[in-house]
Amino acid sequence: MSEKIKVVPYGGPAYEKEDLMKMEPALLRALLRERVHHTIEVPLYPTLVRGQKKPISAFGLQAQMVYDAWKEKGLIDDAPDILWSKEYLALAQKVRDGVKIEWNVPVPEPFTDEEMAVVNKLIYGRRSIRDWVDKPVPDEMIEKILEAGRAAPIGCNLDEVRFVVIKDPEEAKMVWSDIPTPNAVLIVICYDKRIPKVVAQDKFVPHNGGFDAAAAGDHMLLMAHALGLGGVWLSKSIKSDVTEDTGLKFKELYGLPDYIEVALHIAVGWPAVGTIKTQRMPLKEMMLTKGKK
Ligand SMILES: Cc1cc2nc3c(=O)[nH]c(=O)nc-3n(C[C@H](O)[C@H](O)[C@H](O)COP(=O)(O)O)c2cc1C
Incomplete structure (x- = not known):
């Protein structure tokens, strides 16, 4: 891991490794989730899957640094959110390595x-x-x-x-x-x-x-x-x-x-009685505008 990497949430404090090591697990976990979300998950799809942007060379390294601290502290490694983080960290690693990834996750279907x-x-x-x-x-x-x-x-x-x-x-x-x-x-x-x-x-x-x-x-x-x-x-x-x-x-x-x-x-x-359902105002009265075009 590069020594120069710092974990910097948007507008937030810059965390170095020692800050992460001192952080309370609940807060470190939230930081991990946020960094994976903002620095990998959000940019990943336009970058990797649709090829619209070039990834930065440090793609995912902030999140990786948070996870490394998490791991070094010996904290729980198989909770769903941590597994989810690790899945994205692995994808980010592939992006940094320039590995071509075949994407086959289907888009959601309309309901029947x-x-x-x-x-x-x-x-x-x-x-x-x-x-x-x-x-x-x-x-x-x-x-x-x-x-x-x-x-x-x-x-x-x-x-x-x-x-x-x-x-x-x-x-x-x-x-x-x-x-x-x-x-x-x-x-x-x-x-x-x-x-x-x-x-x-x-x-x-x-x-x-x-x-x-x-x-x-x-x-x-x-x-x-x-x-x-x-x-x-x-x-x-x-x-x-x-x-x-x-x-x-x-x-x-x-x-x-x-x-x-x-x-x-x-x-x-358990409901004691059935009740009359409230009704809202008509939709057209709730609409402020549908935009100028
Ligand atoms: C932000 C919010 C606060 C609410 N606070 C109360 C409350 O303190 N007491 C209560 O009996 N109902 C409360 N409600 C329920 C509303 O009165 C209820 O959703 C509304 O009258 C519409 O009825 P419906 O839920 O049957 O569609 C609240 C609902 C919302 C969204």
């Missing part, structure tokens, strides 16, 4: 009519449910909901979203909400505020942590609906005349550190 009917049922059938019967939600269903949240898009591929599952109604009272949630499982969707700072995302896109959590919440509500459960998005509130800080008490209860920021929570359970 039958598949589309399921998508429509999911997207247009989901509705907020705020009343649940006293029937336990099986752990496997909670797992499926969490997995759906895990599959949501994430800014800069940082993986900063974190979940807290609260099944005990007494503990759930620790989370402020405008509706009572007995009989529902609460999933509190948080993010690790330290992670965006590692790549200076807090300077350029400070809202992304909340957006990542929101995307996860939406995926989860869709999965809950598909499982026959009913769910609702519940706002994170701050301390005001009429609200308490959503996260404060429960962070105390579970001993969660300050850098864990609550973004929102969802409540899911």
Whole structure:
């Protein structure tokens, strides 16, 4: 590895090897994911697969340097995100070596009519449910909901979203909400505020942590609906005349550190009643413009 290479996320600090070796694993892992994403994955397809650009000679070396530190620290090497990183690092190595790569990953196909009917049922059938019967939600269903949240898009591929599952109604009272949630499982969707700072995302896109959590919440509500459960998005509130800080008490209860920021929570359970689906304004009233041409 060249001594001159430094790891420099866009607008962020420049990291040398010793900085990487000192970095906390959660932060180093986020940096690895971000560097693989921005310096290999994003430029790879136009460069390598479609041949539109010439690769730089140091193609992928920043990400490689982060991975080398990860490996040297003896950290977990077979988690899905690390395996994904290694796949891209291997491709970057081939690019640097000038090896011709045959690309045979197919482009996505449009859904069949039958598949589309399921998508429509999911997207247009989901509705907020705020009343649940006293029937336990099986752990496997909670797992499926969490997995759906895990599959949501994430800014800069940082993986900063974190979940807290609260099944005990007494503990759930620790989370402020405008509706009572007995009989529902609460999933509190948080993010690790330290992670965006590692790549200076807090300077350029400070809202992304909340957006990542929101995307996860939406995926989860869709999965809950598909499982026959009913769910609702519940706002994170701050301390005001009429609200308490959503996260404060429960962070105390579970001993969660300050850098864990609550973004929102969802409540899911077995619906007590069917409800009338809300309707949106017509699309034409939501459209601001379709562009000038
Ligand atoms: C950002 C956001 C915050 C929300 N906060 C709450 C909330 O605090 N309490 C609640 O009962 N519903 C909340 N909801 C759910 C909305 O009220 C609901 O999505 C909306 O009325 C449309 O109904 P639908 O979900 O059935 O389509 C929230 C939804 C979003 C997207």
